[in-house]
Amino acid sequence: MxxxxxxxxxxxxxxxxxxxxxxxxxxxxxxxxxxxxxxxxxxxxxxxxxxxxxxxxxxxxxxxxxxxxxxxxxxxxxxxxxxxxxxxxxxxxxxxxxxxxxxxxxxxxxxxxxxxxxxxxxxxxxxxxxxxxxxxxxxxxxxxxxxxxxxxxxxxxxxxxxxxxxxxxxxxxxxxxxxxxxxxxxxxxxxxxITKPSPSGKTEKSSLLREVAYGWSYLTSQSGLLGLLIFFAASNFLSGIVGILFGPLVLSFSSSVVLGVLLSIAGAGTLIGSVVMSIWGGPQRRMHAVFTAMLLCGVCILVTGSGTYIPMLGAAIFLFFFCSSVLNICTQVIFQKKVEPSVQGRIFALRGTITSASLPFAYLIAGPLADFVFEPLMLPDGPLAETLGQFIGVGRGRGIGLMFMIVGALTIMVTAIAYQYPRLRLVEDELPDAIPDDLAPSLSE
CATH class of the missing domain: 1.20.1250.20 (MFS general substrate transporter like domains)
Structure with a gap:
């Protein structure tokens, strides 16, 4: 060759x-x-x-x-x-x-x-x-x-x-x-x-099962990257609850046309966030962007659940998806820079499995919680109608709105807790880059 x-x-x-x-x-x-x-x-x-x-x-x-x-x-x-x-x-x-x-x-x-x-x-x-x-x-x-x-x-x-x-x-x-x-x-x-195997990777070539296990052991040996994966999975889980219930929330007080417009605004937020990152490349301190984006996502979720004013929802959903795009890209780049190229297939597959598995779990619990717990709480004669109902309204969809506010608060709380973990906060400083600055890879035919 x-x-x-x-x-x-x-x-x-x-x-x-x-x-x-x-x-x-x-x-x-x-x-x-x-x-x-x-x-x-x-x-x-x-x-x-x-x-x-x-x-x-x-x-x-x-x-x-x-x-x-x-x-x-x-x-x-x-x-x-x-x-x-x-x-x-x-x-x-x-x-x-x-x-x-x-x-x-x-x-x-x-x-x-x-x-x-x-x-x-x-x-x-x-x-x-x-x-x-x-x-x-x-x-x-x-x-x-x-x-x-x-x-x-x-x-x-x-x-x-x-x-x-x-x-x-x-x-x-x-x-x-x-x-x-x-x-x-x-x-x-x-x-x-051509990806050259690392010395550690070579020792794991004896069996496919050991290679799969090596991907997990590699990740667990890097506590900062493991913390980032758990943080990202928690973000996916909370976002999954929001994603599956956003349609029922909007349809509870508006039409399918409005829902379509809001979903288009959400897509535009993702697209513009991606364009900005593809031109700019992101900040030097990407963990700062990760924490800031997650915090803003929590605020947007909280605002989305608090009322039914369509322009406010449009602004919140646009900012949410813009920030989610920045969060996803910065997280991916950190993994790309800190993980040896020879094991990135395993690490990114494992990362995808863990983060994707959180979505079905979110979908399974979101519907029953909305139908059987939160919606009854916010009915006109519900237990919270005279208290929280005075601020966010009562009736169909307001229980889902309350769920959004709780999820938003949890997102902010998770971000604050994660920031206190130094291995995660300083992962860019403590872990050396796995890709040298002067990398000149050889090309396969």
Whole structure:
């Protein structure tokens, strides 16, 4: 294999990023269209929700093993094979549609296969990004990755609804296929750096199980990074409660049109935050940004639950998603800088598993708490109607508003407690960078 020295710059990442963004838009459009198709066929919200479960659960369960395999494999080849697998998955869906054999259970299988491939694709993408750009540009690179997700999140429902109307579901799937081929072409046009295993990593190559375990032991040996992971997981859990109940909160006093506008404002907050970070790169002291962003998120959640004034909700939800974007990017960059490149696949997969697993837990407890505890408390004749009801109102949705205020207060409290832990607060100072400033990676053919 020939090797040559990489020229530092953003161009290789730009090419890969463009391909991955188009791929995300394509898969997002198909996911939206399949959800609509299932709901139109069944009229069942449960069947609709099962698509989301099928799209998330395999990735969560497989990520630790997938991360260990990603560290063994060539990152570029892993991404190409994952994209080819996704294209074949979409081709199977298109074939079922063409012969009229598509059934509901096929959708769950297709979604589960796509989720399985994502478990390999995403850790390889993030790990490769660490070496595709110079260390000083990791903040900008993180902003680009977040921006690609935000653009897909904004574009997929709008484009998907139009395509579903004019070219039907089979045309949507063919559009997804074209998006995957674009992503594969982009990957084929860029050389990826070769990741050299660390001495500690070499000792763990005897078995896959030991490699998975090594990812966890590596993380637990770095108390600052472990604290950051726990802090981020707590943020995800609290945000998950807010995310799942925001729709019912708004619909309790307004229309679906207003909800759509507010969700678009939320997407704009994510997108603008990502653009700002991709241009700026973030502050030198990223932990300061992490704590500040989390604190502001707590304030925004508290404000969102306190009233029903739409402009105030719009401002709060925009700032919340802007700050969440900064929080996510700064956290990712800290991990990229402090974790050895040879184990980043495992660490990012483990990080994704832990943080993603907090979301289903949040979803499971949020609904029952709202329906059976907080909503009854804030009814006109409820126990808190004469006290808190005087400040935030009573009736439908005000119990959810009270939940938001409690979650906001908890977010502020968690931030204050986390700040007191010196290993977390000083993680950037106490842990040396795993990537040298003058890194010049060799490129694979």
């Amino acid at each position: 020939k090797e040559r020295v990489a020229v530092p710059g953003m161009r290789p990442l730009l090419i890969v990023w463009l391909g991955q963004m188009v791929s995300l838009i394509g898969s997002g459009i198909t996911g939206f269209a399949l959800g609509v198709w299932v709901y139109q066929q069944t009229g069942s919200a449960t069947q609709f929700a099962l698509i989301a479960v099928s799209s998330v659960l395999p990735s969560v369960l497989l990520s630790p093993v997938a991360g260990a395999l990603v560290d063994r494999w060539n990152h570029r080849r892993t991404m190409i094979l994952s994209s080819i697998g996704a294209a074949l998955n979409a081709s199977m869906l298109a074939s079922l549609l063409a012969v009229g054999w598509l059934d509901i259970w096929h959708i769950y299988v297709v979604a589960a296969i796509a989720s399985t491939l994502t478990a390999f694709q995403w850790p390889a993408y993030i790990a490769a990004t660490t070496l595709l750009v110079p260390k000083q540009h990791l903040g900008r690179a993180g902003g680009m990755l977040q921006m690609g997700q935000a653009i897909a999140q904004l574009a997929a429902p709008a484009i998907g609804s139009l395509l579903l109307e004019f070219i039907q579901l089979q045309g949507v799937v063919l559009f997804e296929l074209a998006a995957y081929f674009f992503a594969i072409t982009a990957l084929l046009s860029v050389r990826f750096p």
